[in-house]
Amino acid sequence: MSEHEEASELLRLRRDKLAAWLARGIDPFGRAFPDTASISALLADFLEGREARLAGRILSIRDMGKSLFAHLQDSSGKMQIYANLQTLGERFADLKLLDLGDIVGVEGECFRTKTGEKTLRVRHSELLSKSLRPLPSKWHGLHDVEARYRQRYLDLIVNPEVRETFHQRIRIIREIRRFLEERGFLEVETPMMQPVPGGAAATPFSTFHEALGIPLYLRIAPELYLKRLLIGGFERIFELNRNFRNEGISRKHNPEFTMLEAYWAFADFERMAELLESLVCHLAETVCGGLRLSSSTFPSIDLQPPWPRKRFADCLRDATGKEWFSLSPEQRRKLAEELGVELLPNAQDIDVTRHTFEKLVEARTAGPLFVTHLPTELVPLARQNREDPSVVDVFELIIGGQEVAPGYSELNDPIVQRERLEHQVGEETQKLDEDFLLALEYGMPPAGGIGLGIDRLVMLLTGRESIRDVIFFPLLRPREIP
RNA sequence: GGGCAGGUAGCUCAACGGCAGAGCAGGUGCCUUUUAAGCACUUGGUUCAGGGUUCGAAUCCCUGCCUGCCCA
CATH class of the missing domain: 2.40.50.140 (Nucleic acid-binding proteins)
Known part of the structure; x- marks a missing residue:
């Protein structure tokens, strides 16, 4: 003592x-x-x-x-x-x-x-x-948010609604596994420590393997390894586990978070949208007791299928009143700023488009809505549309003003994939995953893929406003024990 | 990274320039169907840390730490 x-x-x-x-x-x-x-x-x-x-x-x-x-x-x-x-x-x-x-x-x-x-x-x-x-007081419970996160066990002992939220999280994850396994998907495990972190644009955590004397990175996404398994002949796979991104912490971001990625050989993004729609409805019905959700910004969200699809360009046209992609970059920038989108002085044209979409479409959409056919530049790992190569065959599912899940028709052309990754690497000083590109050259079946952020999904389904309320031990700055 | 709010007893909170308090928890005593048990008495404080202003600081000012929210 x-x-x-x-x-x-x-x-x-x-x-x-x-x-x-x-x-x-x-x-x-x-x-x-x-x-x-x-x-x-x-x-x-x-x-x-x-x-x-x-x-x-x-x-x-x-x-x-x-x-x-x-x-x-x-x-x-x-x-x-x-x-x-x-x-x-x-x-x-x-x-x-x-x-x-x-x-x-x-x-x-x-x-x-x-x-x-x-x-x-x-x-x-x-x-x-x-x-x-x-x-802590049995009557008042434990309200101090810092104490609740640092000493979660106390939170769990005295605050019944906290226990209930985590039980719901556990049920959601169990139901996801059950749902996918019933449909023939196999759960797989791929490296969390990767020599080249890929599959997303994010800063990784770095570490070092002593015996091999090599730097390693905690994965920012499992995507490129799951695709190697598609190449290896697994046709329906998913991984439901942790990703790590070395970024800021906020109400919606924890450096480690749980992600579902699922891939389905010979399917496409349309098929994945249907799968996702039925998965989320199944979860809402089994865990929340119905298809109606609410959040503070969107008091009534109705998940009754089928969910509408709308092209990215149409969303921007309806939000800005102009045919967005017919405008010049200068016009786009001017229009965005007139509509209250704050932009950094060095923002590229594609950043202007992305921010405008996030501010004027995503944040204002109660959903559910599948936004489809995003600009190719925004999604380097998806297949380009046959009629219009400036867009990719993907969707972005929006519910409650938030991006919940992307889905792609996966790019399986190794030559185009190399070009697009090289283009991206040029911008972001990332390394190219040559091992992945080599694998692609052996032939990957056309496939549909989805990613589903589990923490945000749980927030949505349990009505919690902070990611820290759905993660047992959110990252906080360590403190000396009093 | 920037802005705002907060940090007081184990917990939940008051006090806002003039003796640091309440409820619950704790302690002692009474009580064999109570339930936020009750009754009586009662202990408990580095007011986040450090500096400054002042006759006097939990309170005002500065710096730092931690947390939350908003923005980037």
């Missing part, structure tokens, strides 16, 4: 209680207490007189002298327990020593109190773990 902690009376008293348990011959960090019932199951199937065995954390205590009530919380719910001197004899004093936060195992019989609350009359109890620090 540090000097500072010794000064705290609350901590000292807990240590005194610990000593009191030891003095009574009881190990305050007990052993296993197996074969317990789940509280929610016991409550759902409640029978007076039924014997039950429970384990959990003490959340409240009402000590009445020769009897006491407490609430016990396990992973499924919470239930009142009751103990008195008459039933327990000299062991009753053990219960009187309990603190809020202690973890106990109890055995006894179910009954209802005068007021009808389902309760367990304790006949036997064991201390399973002594809590040496006070829990």
Whole structure:
């Protein structure tokens, strides 16, 4: 214990209680207490007189002298327990020593109190773990956002809605896997440490492999490896795991985030849009109980399919009132600024288009909307449209003013792919993944692909406004333990 | 990176230039069906850190740290 902690009376008293348990011959960090019932199951199937065995954390205590009530919380719910001197004899004093936060195992019989609350009359109890620090207030919960993120376990103990959000996240991810596997997709794992980070335009985290003496990068996307698997003969694959981007942190960005990428050989972006539409509807129905969502900016989002498709150029025409791509770059820039799009002085023409789209279309679209046929320059890994090579056969799914998922007809022409990547590399001082280009030359089947940002999807489906509310341990600047 | 807001008891929050407080939690006592249990008494503070202004600073000013929101 540090000097500072010794000064705290609350901590000292807990240590005194610990000593009191030891003095009574009881190990305050007990052993296993197996074969317990789940509280929610016991409550759902409640029978007076039924014997039950429970384990959990003490959340409240009402000590009445020769009897006491407490609430016990396990992973499924919470239930009142009751103990008195008459039933327990000299062991009753053990219960009187309990603190809020202690973890106990109890055995006894179910009954209802005068007021009808389902309760367990304790006949036997064991201390399973002594809590040496006070829990946050059971009534007010834990509101301090910094404490909630830094000590998520406390957030989870005292804030039921936080537990529920993470349970929903878990269900969403499980349902995605189930949905794709039912449709013949195989989950695969590809390198997270890559010699050449590719598949997206983002700054990677770098690291170093000592034995090989080579620099490595945490992946910014699995895309180029998944395509190698298409080349290798896997026809329906997905990877649902972490990507890492060395960028700022915000309400919508965490440096590590979870992404689904799925590829389907011999399909195209249209087919992927249908797949995505049915996947998201399935998730909304199984996890949110319906196809209606709401966010603070878009109070009513209706996911009822089919979802509309609209070409990128048409979106910009409707938002700006002009045939955007018929204008000169100078005219585009002027128009964007007139419409309130803030642009850096050195913004390229394509940046003007991108920012204008983000500000005037994406941010204002409740969706769901599939924006299709983006400019080729924006999407270097997608197939160009046959009729109009200035656009690519892709969609961008927008829901709730946010980009939720892109989908492509994947580019499988190794010569065009090389040109487009070289063009991109020239701009961004990235390295070219020659190994990927080599693989492409052996022939990759035409394929459809999608990427789905899981954290933002969970935000959307659970109505959370910050990515930190859907990631257990969001990145914060480390701090010394107080 | 820029702007704004915030950091006070274990938790939730007051006090806004004049004795640092409340509720809950904690402690002691009473209480064998309570449930935000109750009643009585009661402990608990580096007011984020450092500097400055002032007779006097949680409060005003400066610097730093951390967090949130907005913008880039």
